[in-house]
Amino acid sequence: MIRVVLADDQPLVRAALEMVITETTDVEVVGEAGDGAEAVRLAAELRPDVVVMDIRMPGTDGIEATRRVTAAGGPTKVVVLTTFDEDEHVYAALRAGASGFLVKDMALDDILAAVRVVAAGEALIAPSVTRRLIGAFAAQQPTPTRASDRLGVITEREREILTLVGRGLSNPEIAAELVLSIATVKTYMTRLLAKLDARDRVQLVILAYEEGLVSVPG
Known part of the structure; x- marks a missing residue:
């Protein structure tokens, strides 16, 4: 069973993801967080396989939360999930240790499939953000x-x-x-x-x- 924590400041987003996950037999939601600090706490406490992490959250944002989760050295992988017009943050998110970067306009089933991929030790970047990723990196380096x-x-x-x-x-x-x-x-x-x-x-x-x-x- 793949254990997942959902971190997003929008309850409707968490509810939609949880609804899809509860219909599966191999993935379960073990915790929900409305901000980055809570996501970090739950990751340390519950040691889930995957945290699905929004980037823009109050207080500690998703990038800093991802950095803290991955720096802890535990088994938890992070999939960053955000809206397409925020994908200039993809490089920072991946640099922070995220194993995947997805956009919210993807089908929920595709997001669920990505959780499985990352839990299995692979990494995934939504194809739609690859070109932006290159551009964002080039602008910084x-x-x-x-x-x-x-x-x-x-x-x-x-x-x-x-x-x-x-x-x-x-x-x-x-x-x-x-x-x-x-x-x-x-x-x-x-x-x-x-x-x-x-x-x-x-x-x-x-x-x-x-x-x-x-x-x-x-």
Whole structure:
């Protein structure tokens, strides 16, 4: 059973998510929070598998709450959920340790599926925010003139795959792009995570941006 805490200052949003979750047999809501501080407290007290975290909440916002939850070093993963016009915060949320970034106009079933993905140890970013993510990062950081030593441990093929990950491609899409089997792509992903000491796919995405492997949209 996947145990979830819902953190959103809008009771209607929490109620809608809980309604969908209660119809499942593998996910349950174990707590609800109306602000970030309460979300942090519940995460420490209940140790849920996933916190679904709104960004804009009174007092402690979702980004700071995410940072505190992930810094505690427990088993809890965070899925950040916000409205599309706030997705300029995606980089800060992922930097804070979120394992997923979703938007509220996604179907509730898709949000539920994302909770399952993150609980299983994977990471997920809504495709609709990938382009904005690149733009937001580019606005904050100077373009690297050369790759840092962090990429010296990977092969050219692994670098190519890391670039595609940074562009937001899924494993099947990477397989199609490079004419590889999905199993081979998964093997490369495992190697990249190990070599770059990355927690999950999201950290690989961030690394691809920081190393200048991703072209910023014009």
